[in-house]
Amino acid sequence: MTIQTSLGRRNFLVSAAAVTGGFSLGFHVPFLDDGVANAQAVKELNAWVVVHPDDKVVIRVARSEMGQGTLTGLCQLVAEELDCDWNKVTWEYPTPGENLARNRVWKNFSTGGSRGIRESNQYVREGGAMAREMLIAAAAAQWKVPASECSVSAGVITHKDQKLTYGAVAAAAAQLEPPKEVKLKDPKDWKIAGKPLKRLDTVDKVTGKQIYGMDYTMPGMLIAAVRACPVIGGKLKSFDAAKVEKMPGVKKVVAIDGNAVVVVADTYWHAQAALAALPTEWDVGKLGEVQQDGINAMLKEGLDANEAFVGNKAGDAKGAIAGAAKKIEAVYNFPYQHHVTMEPMNATARYTADKCEVWCGTQNGEAALAAASEASGLPIAKCDVYKLLLGGGFGRRGRSDYVRQAVLVAKEMPGTPIKLIWSREEDMTHCQYHPITMAKLTGGLDAQGNLVGLQIRISGQSILASLLPQNLVNGMDPATFQGFMPTGAEATYGYDVPNLLIDHAMRNPHITAGFWRGVNVNQNAIYMECFMDELAEAAGQDPLAFRMKYLKPKWAAVLKAACDKAGYGKPLPAGHFHGIAQVMGYGSYVAGVAEVSVSPQGVLKIHKITAATNPGHVVNPAQIERQVSGSFVYGLSAALYGEITVKDGAVEQTNFDSYNVMRIDEMPQVETVLVPTHDFWGGVGEPTIAVAAPAVLNGIYKATGKRVRNLPLMNQDLKKGA
Amino acid sequence: MAVLNVNGKAVEHNAEPDTPLLWVLREQLGLTGTKYGCGISQCGACTVHVDGAATRACGVPVSAVADKKIVTVEALAANGTLNKIQAAWVALDVPQCGYCQSGMVMAATALLAANPKPTDADIDAAMTNICRCGTYQQVREAIHAAAKA
Numbered sequence: 001m002t003i004q005t006s007l008g009r010r011n012f013l014v015s016a017a018a019v020t021g022g023f024s025l026g027f028h029v030p031f032l033d034d035g036v037a038n039a040q041a042v043k044e045l046n047a048w049v050v051v052h053p054d055d056k057v058v059i060r061v062a063r064s065e066m067g068q069g070t071l072t073g074l075c076q077l078v079a080e081e082l083d084c085d086w087n088k089v090t091w092e093y094p095t096p097g098e099n100l101a102r103n104r105v106w107k108n109f110s111t112g113g114s115r116g117i118r119e120s121n122q123y124v125r126e127g128g129a130m131a132r133e134m135l136i137a138a139a140a141a142q143w144k145v146p147a148s149e150c151s152v153s154a155g156v157i158t159h160k161d162q163k164l165t166y167g168a169v170a171a172a173a174a175q176l177e178p179p180k181e182v183k184l185k186d187p188k189d190w191k192i193a194g195k196p197l198k199r200l201d202t203v204d205k206v207t208g209k210q211i212y213g214m215d216y217t218m219p220g221m222l223i224a225a226v227r228a229c230p231v232i233g234g235k236l237k238s239f240d241a242a243k244v245e246k247m248p249g250v251k252k253v254v255a256i257d258g259n260a261v262v263v264v265a266d267t268y269w270h271a272q273a274a275l276a277a278l279p280t281e282w283d284v285g286k287l288g289e290v291q292q293d294g295i296n297a298m299l300k301e302g303l304d305a306n307e308a309f310v311g312n313k314a315g316d317a318k319g320a321i322a323g324a325a326k327k328i329e330a331v332y333n334f335p336y337q338h339h340v341t342m343e344p345m346n347a348t349a350r351y352t353a354d355k356c357e358v359w360c361g362t363q364n365g366e367a368a369l370a371a372a373s374e375a376s377g378l379p380i381a382k383c384d385v386y387k388l389l390l391g392g393g394f395g396r397r398g399r400s401d402y403v404r405q406a407v408l409v410a411k412e413m414p415g416t417p418i419k420l421i422w423s424r425e426e427d428m429t430h431c432q433y434h435p436i437t438m439a440k441l442t443g444g445l446d447a448q449g450n451l452v453g454l455q456i457r458i459s460g461q462s463i464l465a466s467l468l469p470q471n472l473v474n475g476m477d478p479a480t481f482q483g484f485m486p487t488g489a490e491a492t493y494g495y496d497v498p499n500l501l502i503d504h505a506m507r508n509p510h511i512t513a514g515f516w517r518g519v520n521v522n523q524n525a526i527y528m529e530c531f532m533d534e535l536a537e538a539a540g541q542d543p544l545a546f547r548m549k550y551l552k553p554k555w556a557a558v559l560k561a562a563c564d565k566a567g568y569g570k571p572l573p574a575g576h577f578h579g580i581a582q583v584m585g586y587g588s589y590v591a592g593v594a595e596v597s598v599s600p601q602g603v604l605k606i607h608k609i610t611a612a613t614n615p616g617h618v619v620n621p622a623q624i625e626r627q628v629s630g631s632f633v634y635g636l637s638a639a640l641y642g643e644i645t646v647k648d649g650a651v652e653q654t655n656f657d658s659y660n661v662m663r664i665d666e667m668p669q670v671e672t673v674l675v676p677t678h679d680f681w682g683g684v685g686e687p688t689i690a691v692a693a694p695a696v697l698n699g700i701y702k703a704t705g706k707r708v709r710n711l712p713l714m715n716q717d718l719k720k721g722a
Numbered sequence: 723m724a725v726l727n728v729n730g731k732a733v734e735h736n737a738e739p740d741t742p743l744l745w746v747l748r749e750q751l752g753l754t755g756t757k758y759g760c761g762i763s764q765c766g767a768c769t770v771h772v773d774g775a776a777t778r779a780c781g782v783p784v785s786a787v788a789d790k791k792i793v794t795v796e797a798l799a800a801n802g803t804l805n806k807i808q809a810a811w812v813a814l815d816v817p818q819c820g821y822c823q824s825g826m827v828m829a830a831t832a833l834l835a836a837n838p839k840p841t842d843a844d845i846d847a848a849m850t851n852i853c854r855c856g857t858y859q860q861v862r863e864a865i866h867a868a869a870k871a
Contacts (some may be wrong), residue, residue, distance in 0.1 A: 202820075204820075207798070208753070211754070212821060214758060223749075268745060268748075268749060269737070342765065342821040342854050424759065629859045631856065632856065656764035656852065664845065664858040
């Protein structure tokens with residue numbers, strides 16, 4: 001299943017129609033650092049590849065880099081087919097406006113769902129291969145020999161004793177017709193892709209030179225600080241601008257969208273100080289009465305409701321469970337989570353009567369462009385978005401609410417660039433949160449301890465209903481069933497259970513729900529994998545052996561790989577225990593083994609996690625290793641601390657002091673095991689997050705005999721006897 | 723105009739005395755390598771050195787450091803040569819999104835200056851910076867690597 005993060009198809013068609021004609025005439029290709037004159041002198045080989053006379057290779061990357069390494073991986077794929085010198089590779093972003101003007105030659109900019117490499121590998125490799133063929137053809141023409149007699153390696157074309165570099169023939173090659181078809185290399189022959197190459201974007205990140213949206217600056221720029229109604233969905237009733245207009249640096253006080261106040265000043269500190277002093281009244285209506293207990297009760301009711309959307313069904317689960325020798329039932333929950341990107345939301349916008357420009361970090365450049373057009377009231381052809389690296393995305397920057405706000409403020413001050421910055425507190429309280437859900441799981445075992453029927457009722461919030469209601473399928477949110485899906489290459493359920501029913505009672509509180517790294521695979525894996533341990537125990541069997549009876553081959557193989565590497569079943573240090581979990585998500589098969597101990601005082605220590613991944617093809621094993629170890633910080637932060645709660649309609653947590661996350665002292669050693677089968681393309685940015693919590697929770701049970709079904713762990717007492 | 727000693731130079735600024743050092747560095751002096759992450763001295767993205775000690779610049783009023791020596795991430799690479807921590811960070815490809823990494827590098831540089839061979843426990847105690855990409859494993863490896871370099 002493909003999840004669209006924001007720009008709906010209908011929006012795009014309208015947008016594309018709007019830009020047909022004039023805009024493309026004025027289009028020219030921007031280059032990185034050679035100045036405008038040189039830029040216009042160097043012609044691209046195609047949308048993906050520009051080779052400069054000095055052999056420098058510029059690879060264009062449409063997806064957004066937010067730490068996950070996609071830009072390096074995508075460049076490796078292009079460079080592999082291009083056969084260029086990797087040391088001469090640099091990169092640039094095309095803009096979403098250019099993409100529309102060129103009939104979406106770079107296709108999808110949206111960066112989420114671990115899709116960067118698995119979804120675009122084919123066409124970016126073709127771009128590299130086509131450019132290579134054109135370069136060879138240009139050299140062959142110069143030598144007046146058949147192209148088939150030429151060979152190429154690391155950007156040097158050879159025919160007998162003659163050699164030409166790519167830079168020497170690039171200008172001639174750019175005049176040639178691209179080949180109609182190209183043959184891509186067998187991954188077995190890869191020299192650049194598949195290798196643990198260093199990232200292309202590291203040095204500036206350790207010297208302070210890297211510019212993020214928060215750091216972007218322009219001559220004459222002013223800073224805007226914003227405060228939206230603390231209750232999501234509430235309105236602005238009144239504000240008293242006169243009280244702060246004379247404060248230092250203040251330039252303007254405005255309301256936007258009927259739900260937020262903004263102070264524009266010369267510096268952020270001045271803007272924020274005035275915003276804090278600005279008297280404001282909100283109209284929150286009945287939403288102001290919503291409490292967390294009420295939300296929880298709403299979800300609890302859904303656990304036994306008659307109506308639910310069916311996501312996966314086989315045989316007769318209810319009948320099988322009713323007739324089973326043993327019935328096991330458990331209820332789990334997963335609270336709201338916040339992404340907490342290290343860089344709070346921000347965007348810089350400049351509006352004039354005939355142009356709207358935005359500079360920002362975004363996971364979805366085209367959605368940001370659409371938001372700029374909508375907020376400015378200008379046709380999309382008169383807008384563009386210049387993407388900057390993201391100080392974290394995790395799904396949060398797939399939404400363009402902060403872009404809209406920046407443009408609305410810029411529109412109040414035409415010609416003045418406005419950088420709109422959310423404080424951490426604004427960011428924490430105005431997110432689109434990982435949805436809250438609960439699940440009731442009911443299993444039936446026969447007298448021999450075989451699982452004869454399984455029912456999973458999910459009750460809780462739908463992301464699509466919150467963000468993309470047009471993508472609901474007859475009211476149902478298919479994304480709710482990530483990891484539970486009956487078929488498909490995305491997030492398929494791994495167990496063969498003869499009688500199965502997985503359904504969803506949709507319950508949507510007013511808090512906006514959204515995509516959060518790993519999305520619904522996360523809690524679905526907790527529900528399923530913790531309950532598998534409960535079933536195994538009821539059947540009197542080892543959790544691994546019990547799972548192996550029902551797991552399909554690819555799921556079983558990756559779990560076995562993790563367990564083998566971790567030494568599952570072999571003696572551990574005294575007081576240490578292994579918990580296991582597996583899931584398929586984002587096209588990849590993953591499993592984890594957590595080694596944990598719990599002191600008599602209840603202090604949990606996660607010593608080690610061994611995590612296996614089968615992503616099909618491996619584009620950069622070193623970067624996968626980093627994604628996997630990082631994913632456990634994300635998953636375990638949620639398991640240990642992550643909980644957003646609602647009081648009087650508003651989010652209660654405001655900063656890291658009330659929404660804690662994992663730090664280095666709690667970081668387990670992570671060993672990454674890659675078991676690629678080379679027969680598909682899977683994502684790696686997200687899937688292992690989902691095995692973090694269930695593997696640890698299953699280990700905690702072995703250590704303490706306590707089944708933790710309510711997260712986060714900080715609310716649980718693991719002390720002996722507690 | 724008030725004066726600060728930043729990266730070995732006397733620099734002037736016109737911020738009010740209660741303005742956090744972070745915003746003076748970023749908005750008055752253009753030193754944007756020091757990041758805003760939380761504003762309450764929790765996350766460490768704004769870590770700078772004040773008289774050599776790792777300090778969270780968002781929690782320090784500029785008036786409190788008027789007579790101190792302030793060093794930001796931009797000054798670590800003397801004459802363009804990365805310091806030991808930065809070099810280890812590059813060698814081990816530590817950063818992911820990178821937003822927290824200025825602060826990480828500053829904290830690690832201060833740690834190594836005070837304690838050239840830190841143990842894992844020393845690293846746990848000193849490196850309280852938050853990273854949401856989850857680079858902690860690589861941060862630990864890189865500090866040990868830098869200590870051996």
